[in-house]
Amino acid sequence: MDYFLTEEQRMIKETARDLTEAKIIPKRAELDERNEFAGELLADIAKADLFAVLVPEAYGGMGVGIFDIVLALEELARGCVGVATSFAACGLGILPILISGSEELKEKYLPAVAEGKSLAAFGLTEANAGSDAAGIRTTAVDGGDCWILNGTKQWITNGGEAQIYSIIALTSPEKGIRGASMFVVEDGDPGFSYGKKENKMGIRASATRELVMKDCRIPKDRLIGRKGHGFITVMKTLDVSRPGIASLGVGLAQAALDEAASYAKQRVQFGKPIISFQAVQHMLADMAIQTEAARGLVYGAARHIDAHPEDASKVSSMCKVFATDAAMKVTTDAVQVMGGYGYMKEYPVEKMMRDAKILQIYEGTNQIQRNVIGQELNREYA
Incomplete structure (x- = not known):
């Protein structure tokens, strides 16, 4: 059917389709069999400038909408949902920054994502918090010159592969979910580590790991938006x-x-x-x-x-x-x-x-x- 795409939208769709045919389809069976993260294919996606669809123009991206992102994801998924999930999870990881982050956070993190130099991930799910998001137990305590995070996030796509993690944690546990806040945690932050890579039924070309925060200290300016609005x-x-x-x-x-x-x-x-x-x-x-x-x-x-x-x-x-x-x-x-x-x-x-x-x-x-x-x-x- 004709969905009356603009010239730019057709270009995004065709770029993703060509990459899928040339790069993803030939490698998908091997990646699935080996349970191997598709890092090289994500690099190919970056070379095709498709990561730019995730980011506003002001930060080095294309400045397109959700519809344009949908077009790219559909074509990538025709080749391999595991690869497409890794790409989609990067977009998910930066959405909290786009929605609620300060200008400083956007300028710090988004340009590298637009170029495909940094991957992002989203940390919500825990052992007792999935469908019931209010069940999170990860905490973030004001340490004066830093935030101190403790807790574990489960089944995080791009875990261990991403450089940027948007994490929700309780800053006022007595208020329940109304006392939750969002933070950026970076790969390499002290007290931040990863669990084992999960052995999944499907989407095996994507990486799924635990995120472990044990007295993880991050700068105060890594708070996304206002405290309590996570x-x-x-x-x-x-x-x-x-x-x-x-x-x-x-x-x-x-x-x-x-x-x-x-x-x-x-x-x-x-x-x-x-x-x-x-x-x-x-x-x-x-x-x-x-x-x-x-x-x-x-x-x-x-x-x-x-x-x-x-x-x-x-x-x-x-x-x-x-x-x-x-x-x-x-x-x-x-x-x-x-x-x-x-x-x-x-x-x-x-x-x-x-x-x-x-x-x-x-x-x-x-x-x-x-x-x-x-x-x-x-x-x-x-």
């Missing part, structure tokens, strides 16, 4: 970032559809290509419908958020749920269309099916997203 920053961050996760679902679904349809044209059974059988045609038709419907919702949500960032929660959650559920269904059906071949690692759809599952889980499970949508509807129809 949870607000987190909620605004996730509202803006979820279309990016949804776009990973769109790109993955499209890749799975392409593989399944191509296979169905070539695979002959009972003397005919299996795409000629109605049972297979109906599966492919449903896969195509779900993929295009997801794309339309994601694009529409991203454009809405660019125009009305204050009204993001419902549409952000809607597109995340729909597109990632579609990705799970389409990749599962792609394996079914390809039968025994689809189940083998020699073909990419088994990896796609494994990669799809995390999209329904991270950045807020799809069950929690439905809660958000329901709560918004409750307010609208009060």
Whole structure:
């Protein structure tokens, strides 16, 4: 379908597509098998100037919107959701700085991200705080000339690979989540270390590690925004970032559809290509419908958020749920269309099916997203 992209948007999409075809697709199976962080591919993404889409023009970026970022992520995800997740997580990591950070923090950190010289990560999840963000236990104590952080963050994408970490911690524990604040922690800060690299079902080309802060001392100017406003920053961050996760679902679904349809044209059974059988045609038709419907919702949500960032929660959650559920269904059906071949690692759809599952889980499970949508509807129809 024609989504009336501008010349700049077409350029972003084509650049990401060309890089995916030339660099990501040839390496994705090896990275997955070896559980290896895609550092070289992220360097290729940097050379293509795609990190600039994450950053405003004032700090060396392109100054584009969420919709433009969605276009790049969709194309990268067609190649490998693990690689695309590492890129997306960098954008997630700098969003708190963009939303609430001082001018000094923006000038200090954003130009290096725009050039692809620094990766960022986002530290919210803990052992007892995932869907329930109010369950965080990490603390930050005013140490006079510094902040002293103690706690552990769990399952952090780009953990151990990023140079910049946006971390939420309790500065006034007695106030609960209303006493949380956001900070920038840098790789190499005293008292800051990493746990083991997780061995995941999917997105194995991305790195997932614990972040451990034990009397971690950081300068006072690393506070993002006002003290006690951390949870607000987190909620605004996730509202803006979820279309990016949804776009990973769109790109993955499209890749799975392409593989399944191509296979169905070539695979002959009972003397005919299996795409000629109605049972297979109906599966492919449903896969195509779900993929295009997801794309339309994601694009529409991203454009809405660019125009009305204050009204993001419902549409952000809607597109995340729909597109990632579609990705799970389409990749599962792609394996079914390809039968025994689809189940083998020699073909990419088994990896796609494994990669799809995390999209329904991270950045807020799809069950929690439905809660958000329901709560918004409750307010609208009060």
